[in-house]
Amino acid sequence: MAETPSATSNRFPPQIPFIIGNEACERFSFYGMRNILTVFLIDYLLKNANPDPGAREAMAKSYFHLFMSGVYFFPLFGGYFADRFFGKYRIILWLSLLYCVGHACLAVFEHSPAGFYTGLFLIALGSGGIKPCVSAMVGDQFTAENKHLMKKVFAIFYWSINFGSFFASLIIPWTLKNYGPSVAFGIPGVLMFIATIIYWAGRRHYVVVPPSGRNPNSFGAVMSTAFLNFSQRPDRKDWLSGARKKHPEESIEGVRAVFRINMLLMPTIPFFWMLFDQKASTWVVQARSMDPKVGDFTFQASQMQFVNPALVMILIPVLTGVVYPAFQRMGWELTPLRRMPMGLIIGAFSFVIAGFYQVLMEGGTTLNITWQILPYIVLTLAEILVSTTGLEFAYTQAPREMKSVVQSLWLLNTTLANVAVAIAAALNIFTGSAQFFFYAGMAVVAGIGMAFMATRYKVHDYYQEAKPIPVGEHAAPDLATKGS
Structure with a gap:
């Protein structure tokens, strides 16, 4: 060993x-x-x-x-x-x-x-x-x-x-x-x-x-007990109070925290993922209509997606090491509740740029594929403001026993976004430049709505805390074992 x-x-x-x-x-x-x-x-x-x-x-x-x-x-x-x-x-x-x-x-x-x-x-x-x-x-x-x-x-x-x-x-x-x-x-x-x-x-x-193994005070267990005892709940204004018969108050408060977080994230964050995941579909289709030659090299439409990971590796250190501290020194800290709405609106702007390109091409103008670099830069900036910030926010706002539930629901936002885009694409309601402006408009509304809801959200950070070991007692043995 x-x-x-x-x-x-x-x-x-x-x-x-x-x-x-x-x-x-x-x-x-x-x-x-x-x-x-x-x-x-x-x-x-x-x-x-x-x-x-x-x-x-x-x-x-x-x-x-x-x-x-x-x-x-x-x-x-x-x-x-x-x-x-x-x-x-x-x-x-x-x-x-x-x-x-x-x-x-x-x-x-x-x-x-x-x-x-x-x-x-x-x-x-x-x-x-x-x-x-x-x-x-x-x-x-x-x-x-x-x-x-x-x-x-x-x-x-x-x-x-x-x-x-x-x-x-x-x-x-x-x-x-x-x-x-x-x-x-x-x-x-x-x-x-x-x-x-x-x-x-x-x-x-x-x-x-x-x-x-089974957690008797899990999110599902507390919810189930609350529903079964809904008519007999002691506090008529608190629909979760019926769970107090079987579960400790901290578990019930954990469920409240899950709902509090997702009342802010689920009505808004899917609109960002509707934008982001279309870089591998709608933006690829647009690139197929562009001039792929850059000097002696001919780009494939799908290759332009390399811009995103390259920029992520560059922009994350710049934002976390330079931009965020600069705003903090100026007295206006870019908190998660400010970054995420800002990211939604910036993401919408990337689709406005791409939509403008589409209008030009529909009018007969031929654009080189390198023009897509600009909306990729804007979308990647939005990704860092929304995605990495959202993960941090969802984690810190959830009590220890509900962190995995909140992380799962965070990923579910992406599922909901892709289902919505799949349905819209199957119905083929919006085509050409209209689809870019449609999704951009929804993201702007979501960003404004999130900014408004964020003013009423009460931040409550939960961090992992090591339990003190009483004097004279030994720490419990670690249950972790080496894999075989």
Whole structure:
């Protein structure tokens, strides 16, 4: 068994490189297949089903966003089964194998809709199911002795995600153009298989926290008791007071916190994800109508997505290290409740720019594909203000026992957004420049509404606190064990 690093050591636990390597390869595999999915559906799989290019584009966008809704829906199940029954290590390993099978289906069944859609389902299940487990697995590897390294390792972890996405966005669209779908989908499959091998190779080093089993005071348990005792609740003004017969007050207050957070986030945040995830569908379709030549190089429409991860790696240090402190020194701190509404409106502006481009092209103007860099810059800035801030906000506003519930509901916002876009695309209500201005308008309304609601929101931060050990007593033994 490896020796635990001391508090003065700057060495990461030996298992960390396995998790980081796994994440970089897995993210390459996911973004590699995702970023070419819209183009593949339009030019290959749906070509015989519908000869009308406009109808194919609408169908492709609808199918793409249905797939993405699944990716962000299955974390609910992955996190639940990991925490309650099987543990994170087993869930990640088992679902990674299904993930590999899904990639194989895409590479093999490029001409078979049934086989291809089966592959998409397995990838959504695998990618979504492991999503809440991998980052938590990173945190599980640290103890009080080396917790000072945790912030650094999560920064590396986040960079590995964007590192994999950056190279996938550049390489796989080019591969699709030059070598066809089997190779273009096969390479991400190989990377996912390598990711699984890397993860499995670290099995003797991982700290594996066992599943907690049933929680009698969980969110669902408190809700169920409150509904069953609704007519007999002691406080007629408090619909949760009926839960007091079976659950402690702190658990009931936790449920209130969940509703308080989501009354602010769920009516507003999905409108951002409606914008953001269309960079892999609507913006790709727009890029197909642009001049792809930049000097001697010909860009593929899907390749422009490389701008987003590249900018994320640049802008996060700039914002957190320069911009936020500058505003704080000026006496106007950019709190989460200010950043998120601002991000929604900035995100809307990216769609206004893209919509203006579309108006020019509909009028006969030919634009070079590099013009898309500007809306990508604006959208990436909005992503950092909304996404990274929202995760922080949702975590800190939830009591300890409700943090996983709130994180799951945060991901559900993305599911709701993609379902809405899928329905709108299937109905084909808005086409051309109108769709850009439609989504921009909704995001502006959501941003203004969130800013108004934020003025009435009472911030209540919850942080993890170590329980003091009474004098003369010893600490309880750690239940974490090494994986085998």
